[in-house]
Amino acid sequence: MIHRNSLTQLAAGLRAGKFSSVELVRAYLARIEASQPALNAFISVTGAQALEAAHAADRDIAAGRGGALTGVPIAHKDLFCTAGVRTTCGSRMLDSFVSPYDATVVAKLKAAGAVTLGKLNMDEFAMGSSNETSYFGPVRNPWNPEFVPGGSSGGSAAAVAARLVPAATATDTGGSIRQPAALCGITGIKPTYGRVSRYGMIAFASSLDQGGVLTTSAQDAALMLREMAGFDPKDSTSVDAPVPDYVAELEAPLAGLKVGLIKEFLDEGLDRENERRIRDAVAVLERLGASLCEVSLPNLPRSVPVYYVVAPAECSSNLARYDGVRFGHRCKDPRDLQDLYRRSRGEGFGAEVKRRIMTGTYVLSAGYYDAYYLKAQRVRQLIAADFKHAFGEVDVLVGPTSPTAAFRVGAKTADPITMYLNDIYTIGANLAGLPALSVPCGFVEGLPVGLQIVGPHFAEARILNVAHRYQLETDWHLKAPERFS
């Protein structure tokens, strides 16, 4: 039962010679294959390359070489470019796109020795909260396949929850790491904006997008993030600041920690059972020596409207690059250049992506820019100021990750607004560029829910520390769906 090991245990077991990377890779590839009809978590499985890399990893381990993750199997959200491997971003537009280069995150994890098993399903261009907008079909929640895994990193979350990989990369623009982590009962961290390179991460909304990771525990997330984070001259928004040893800082005691419970998140939209799990989790932190207070961030309820101006505006600009000329889908027999653009884009993008592009085009169009975009960026400033003020009083902020546990496949596809409101508690951290994570904190009617922990800029070590201490006291993160345990 090799898959019951955490990433940390697998890395240690490989170094100690308990098992080989080839054994691990074979075991996980078999699990992926068996799960695919039920979960649809993967878009591409790169078994042959993975076995080749595993053999090389075993040779490195035998020779005493290798990095922190040598031989450990992982998988990437299909939004990270992988040289020589199809990179689709969940879209027909990139159905046959084979990236000529590796994203920095992919290259760094490769350099640390991790072995990639494949590319994970996701909402098209990361636009969605249920993984139902993927051109490659919806992903199912391993806890109950009639329910969604969350999104946009739904494939990454389902794969980690079903123990198909011990860790998966993911990205978070408005909650796309934390919300699926909560809905699948796993741990997911979105680092500070600029902490992880966005080079080779297919762009959605550039002032919000940030790469991160999904794992079963905060300890594993710390191990992955330590390898992924750091300055990259190829990303002009990458921050040139040293990366702490997140693993070494996990154990610090929580005595004296000031925890603020976000008042605005305990609103009428929050499921009452979910609220009880959050209050239970906060009580655990108090038992560990943290002091608790309620904190108000009065502008935070405007996160969703701000986001649905800023994100579509940036998306409409970023996705202008898909023109049917240099890469991606091209329509058949274009009449002229305009027809080539219009039909290639009309055919290549799905309904939700088109909706966001059109929303963005509208709010940026002549005469509306001030009323929508500038106004939203002003309110965004107020939200960021609320967080800054709160962090003058407390060390970390906590609250629910998502208003409810997972919902049924198809339940919210008819109404985009209902879908958008799923991210009501996660968007704030993106708007303010803050690090935030979700840890499993219990179940509501058999489905997991998550506790969100938000820290000040570059306080990844602190929020991972709080999550780890919480996980030493609780065992929610050790629970796996029965049919995949």
Add this chain to the structure above:
Amino acid sequence: MSLTRAQIENIAHLARLELEPAEIPVYQESLSRILDLVGDLERADTAGITPMAHPLPGLTQRLRPDEVTEEDRHELYQACAPQVAAGLYLVPKVIE
């Protein structure tokens, strides 16, 4: 706020998106509702507030020296293009 059919057609034109006739009323409805949702921002008092230009306070876009750092790899990069000839991307004729 209610967008007209003509407005949706204009937005789709600006975004260079070909829409099926059946898609137009769907986007008319959903975009109108999204604009209602974001219309709430009007009520926020933002007098004297500077629009946020970067998620990290005090940081601005970094510049690099204007030096050639990439080698010519156009064949590799054009391998994923729909239509290429003699190192050029092919598109329908623009000028008659």
